Amino acid sequence: MRATVMYGAGDVRVEEVPDPVIEEPTDAVVRVVRTCVCGSDLHPYHTMPASGQGTPMGHEFLGVVEELGSGAAGLKRGDLVVASFAFQDNTCDFCREGVQTSCRHGGFFNTAQAEFVRVPQAAGTLVTLPVEEDSPLLPSLLTLADVYGTGYHAARRATVNPRTTVTVIGDGAVGLLAVLSARQLGAERIILMGRHKARTDLGIEFGATDVVAERGEEGIARVRELTGGDGTHAVLEAVGYREAYEQALGVVRPGGVISRVGVPQYDEAPIGWGLFGGNLTLTGGPAPVRAYIDELLPGVLDGTVEPGKVFDRTVGLDEVPDGYRAMDRREALKVLVQP
Numbered sequence: 425m426r427a428t429v430m431y432g433a434g435d436v437r438v439e440e441v442p443d444p445v446i447e448e449p450t451d452a453v454v455r456v457v458r459t460c461v462c463g464s465d466l467h468p469y470h471t472m473p474a475s476g477q478g479t480p481m482g483h484e485f486l487g488v489v490e491e492l493g494s495g496a497a498g499l500k501r502g503d504l505v506v507a508s509f510a511f512q513d514n515t516c517d518f519c520r521e522g523v524q525t526s527c528r529h530g531g532f533f534n535t536a537q538a539e540f541v542r543v544p545q546a547a548g549t550l551v552t553l554p555v556e557e558d559s560p561l562l563p564s565l566l567t568l569a570d571v572y573g574t575g576y577h578a579a580r581r582a583t584v585n586p587r588t589t590v591t592v593i594g595d596g597a598v599g600l601l602a603v604l605s606a607r608q609l610g611a612e613r614i615i616l617m618g619r620h621k622a623r624t625d626l627g628i629e630f631g632a633t634d635v636v637a638e639r640g641e642e643g644i645a646r647v648r649e650l651t652g653g654d655g656t657h658a659v660l661e662a663v664g665y666r667e668a669y670e671q672a673l674g675v676v677r678p679g680g681v682i683s684r685v686g687v688p689q690y691d692e693a694p695i696g697w698g699l700f701g702g703n704l705t706l707t708g709g710p711a712p713v714r715a716y717i718d719e720l721l722p723g724v725l726d727g728t729v730e731p732g733k734v735f736d737r738t739v740g741l742d743e744v745p746d747g748y749r750a751m752d753r754r755e756a757l758k759v760l761v762q763p
């Protein structure tokens with residue numbers, strides 16, 4: 425089959441690799457119908473040391489079950505399914521406690537930008553979708569694999585509700601879907617920090633009430649000005665750079681919550697008086713999106729929300745390297761791939 429392999433920063437290729445096969449009874453093999461490029465794929469795209477070996481790429485996909493191991497209960501060949509970006513049994517103690525990304529039998533996908541994917545723990549990972557393979561809902565359904573669930577996780581971890589004011593830092597797909605999620609959870613005041621107008625316009629469509637294009641101290645001052653000097657109860661950080669964390673500290677209201685879902689590209693950041701003094705909570709992490717799929721699916725199916733609007737370009741598998749380039753240059757917000 426054809427699959428995406430990264431050989432170093434800026435070097436993405438699509439090449440022939442062996443077809444995946446069932447290795448464990450709990451496995452399935454899925455034919456990929458839609459996959460996509462993630463903002464987090466851009467981190468290795470910037471920093472990966474060149475290697476002759478290459479690393480397969482991709483963790484978001486939906487597709488059709490082609491083969492099933494004897495222990496993959498509840499699924500059948502031909503099912504159209506979406507997978508969470510982490511696989512899990514969805515039965516162990518961590519899974520039952522809602523941290524499926526720490527599953528005792530779990531792990532993360534990294535081979536989804538391909539024609540087929542081997543799915544470990546298929547019964548706990550794949551969710552059957554009640555639509556056809558040509559449904560116009562596929563882009564929105566694909567966001568359940570990661571970006572929608574991740575934005576939702578940021579909002580849930582921050583206990584967003586109708587009484588909370590919210591700042592979202594970042595106008596990538598996750599930030600925009602954090603806006604959508606905060607709105608779904610009832611927040612009425614949502615300040616979106618981002619400076620790409622096409623993206624912040626979509627943020628407004630998703631429910632943002634204010635847009636702050638300034639960054640750093642200027643951005644902090646602007647959010648404070650909009651909130652009577654106090655900042656917001658919840659800050660959803662969907663970037664991952666230390667500057668974004670510092671911005672979060674600057675705009676959170678005393679007693680508030682900073683919820684991070686941008687993969688941190690730093691190990692050190694201030695946690696002294698700035699965090700302690702305001703009785704702030706710092707939370708967030710890799711989103712256990714499997715925990716949210718059942719909850720978010722109905723709104724996608726009935727059209728209440730259209731998270732698939734974050735996709736603004738579609739390519740075939742052979743054009744995936746162009747997709748990375750377009751996202752890296754900010755020419756595309758999120759690239760959908762139709763193998």
Ligand SMILES: [Zn+2]
Pocket residue numbers: 512513514515516517518519520524526527528529530
């Ligand atoms: Zn588990």
